[in-house]
Amino acid sequence: MPSRPPPRAKASRQPKSYHHGNLRPALLAAAERELAEHGIEGFSLRGVAKRAGVSHAAPAHHFADATGLLTALAALGFERFVAAQKARQTKAATDGLSQLVAAGLGYIDFARAHPALFRLMFSSDRPDHGDRTLCASAEAAMAKLVDDVRGADPQADAAGTLADRAATAWALAHGLADLLVAGRLKMVLKRPAAEQQSSLAAILRQGLAPR
């Protein structure tokens, strides 16, 4: 008799099971797809449930309401946002300015790869921006930025210009990201992709270099 097939791993797709077993993360993933396709304004809890292959009442067991789900999604977004910056930084030169520029490019990468999520995090009132988890994630991203600025300009701390330098760096990266996502900045967008990258890098390097 041939040996039986090994028991399915827990993670693999059970054909039909009454209980989903892993619904919370599945809902977050579905919410992300819903957001990407319908935008924040067209986002609905029923749509998310449908995408997750689950009845529309199921999410209530994991999230109080749409705000709760969007808040969790935004918090998760901030973690991936920081990851996108780090991904650029590992490929960049190790001097402080190059690292800061790389963080800015990662900021822009994230926004362009996940425009609706980016807007959810920065330009929407739908998430609960007072939520503990969301605040913590957002503040971690913020703290990383300040660290990177400090690394690029070790004098700033003593000179008392760190806050202004951080604001400049943040605003420059954020402005580029937000305008690109909105399809503005035609002077950059009309160029081929590779040229866009070097142009953005030049703009950031120019704008972030210590004086």
Add this chain to the structure above:
Amino acid sequence: MPSRPPPRAKASRQPKSYHHGNLRPALLAAAERELAEHGIEGFSLRGVAKRAGVSHAAPAHHFADATGLLTALAALGFERFVAAQKARQTKAATDGLSQLVAAGLGYIDFARAHPALFRLMFSSDRPDHGDRTLCASAEAAMAKLVDDVRGADPQADAAGTLADRAATAWALAHGLADLLVAGRLKMVLKRPAAEQQSSLAAILRQGLAPR
């Protein structure tokens, strides 16, 4: 017999008239209030009609749908946006850099005074961004920016750096505006109002000065 009261001016409020007479601009004004109070996500055509004191079917005679109304409102927003920049510029020193900094401060003024309208113009998919009028208004704002950059750095044109300099200026002002509206940039927001202004001016001047 005492003389009769003079006939009411057309503009004054007729107590009850079947026809509104001036509904289109009244709807735009009502839409702006609706937007300010409910945000883009809570915006409804019925709410606007109610604010304008008119039946919910009336707007259809002036705007095809909510998109049409929001598109017209965004276009109007861009005109006021430019006006806010000019208002700052008339009070500023006349050298090119001061004028560019003033434009940036006006950019921020507008965003903070009309946050929901600002987001409608830059971070929402609800208006029809292909609309002729809206495009024209947005492009006029854009053209003004490039002019101001040229004024602040007359060398840029010949050096071929105008596009990058314009992108930098736009991104910096936009980033500051968007982050302030979102309640981020705590390092700026926690200061008293007057200090915020001088801090923003310093950040802009520092970031926009030619190298």
Add this chain to the structure above:
DNA sequence: TGTACATCAGTGAACGCGCGTTCACTGATGTAC
């Protein structure tokens, strides 16, 4: 190891709500004569 039972994740029908849209209408205004 087997049985009974508590727990709770997920179901699906039902609800009320506000939305945009439609449509026959009403009545104010402007124009032709």
Add this chain to the structure above:
DNA sequence: TGTACATCAGTGAACGCGCGTTCACTGATGTAC
């Protein structure tokens, strides 16, 4: 100047829709014995 009429801005009832929420239920899972 007065009358008839066309125009069209605004009305309000009706509609269908998708939404979030509720609730009695079903059935899988884990635990006590």
